[in-house]
Amino acid sequence: MTATSTRTGYLYHEVFGWHDTGSGPIFPSNGFGGVQPMLHAESPETKRRFHELVVVSGLIKELHRIEPYSATEEDLLRCHTVEHVRAMQEASKLPKGGDAGDGVSPFGNGGYEIALLAAGGIMAMTDAVLSGEVRNGYALVRPPGHHAIPSMGMGFCMFNNVGIAARHAQTKRGVGRIAVVDWDVHHGNGTQAIFYEDPSVLNISLHQDNCFPPDSGKISETGAGAGTGYALNVPIPPGSGNPAYEYAMTQVVMPALRRFRPEIILVSCGFDASLMDPLARQMVTSEGYRRLTTLLMEVADEVCGGRIAMSHEGGYNPMYVPFCGLAVLEQMSGHTTLVDPYSAFDYMASGPMLDHQRAAIDAAAKNVAGIPA
Ligand code: ZN
Secondary structure, three states, rough: OOOOOOEEEEOOOHHHHHOOOOOOOOOOOOOOOOOOOOOOOOOOHHHHHHHHHHOOOHHHHHOEEEEEEEEOHHHOOOOHHHHHHHHHHHHHHOOOEEOOOOOEEEEEOOOOHHHHHHHHHHHHHHHHHHHOOOOOEEEEEOOOOOOEEEEEEOOOOOOOOOOOHHHHHHHOOOOOEEEEEEEOOOOOOOHHHOOOOOOOOOEEEEEEEOOOOOOOOOOOOOOOOOOOOOEEEEEEEOEEEHHHHHHHHHHHHHHHHHHHHOOOOEEEEEOOOOOOOOOOOOOOOOHHHHHHHHHHHHHHHHHHOOEEEEEOOOOOOOHHHHHHHHHHHHHOOOOOOOOHHHHHHHHOOOEEEOOHHHHEEEHHHHHHHHHHO
């Protein structure tokens, strides 16, 4: 498991853009209920445009392409109940597909097979990082995964891609300790649920306080049983920008990773903490995401030979997500390409961290000492 490569892996497959979330913006469209059809919030646009910017910017030439493979039923069952897997298989055979579980997470005919490739995408990237084929890498997969709990999908997620990759790494690649860093703006409730009693996986979620799911991801949720201390939640007040997110990295994420010393870091990477996202109210910019990546790479170099595998989660502004993603990939690979034109709006997010933001993060930081040494 010696990471000898300096390359950055990149994974995307066109069929991820064919995962069909239908024509209800979040809730199903309903003529007389007033919900006019439009693209679902979790549409292909954000991810497809991110991929196209990676190509058009020329960054693709600096990246090492990794091909996804399909997860197997056995891979899914390491994180999910057989009932959930069967329900997804059956609904996927229907002419118009079905829903992952909560009524706002639709998928089309054949959606099960696309979800297998998404889970297999981050599995393949994790394999490549562990084997040393690449130093780090980004799997631009769809559908996302971090809200999917063992018994059902939710929040636009069918299966928990990162959880499945973590269990795969432990079962098939001999990895012991894994850290998950989830900076999607919503709570990584599904990943937390899978590993809540498991001391081999440290799950750290930075999220907007009480955003989605409701009442999920409180500071007091720190794991249970043998897993006590191995869940860390950092609920960040709405309106927080780059300084607060950087503070959360330096005060919680980095010290937690130094204490836990994982063999690899998996990242649930959402760009919905951006200042332009419709499904949350945070103010991180593309430069903010670049900075989060820099800090994560610093601590990864210290504790696990730089091994980072990122998996794409949320992010719902099709204009802006591509530039946030480009910044992360540029930083991971050490190359720069285009200037983000939307940095013209960064002044809105340039204010200092506010006292209540600092206090919330300081409160979460107290739990770092609760990670068993
Ligand atoms: Zn999200």
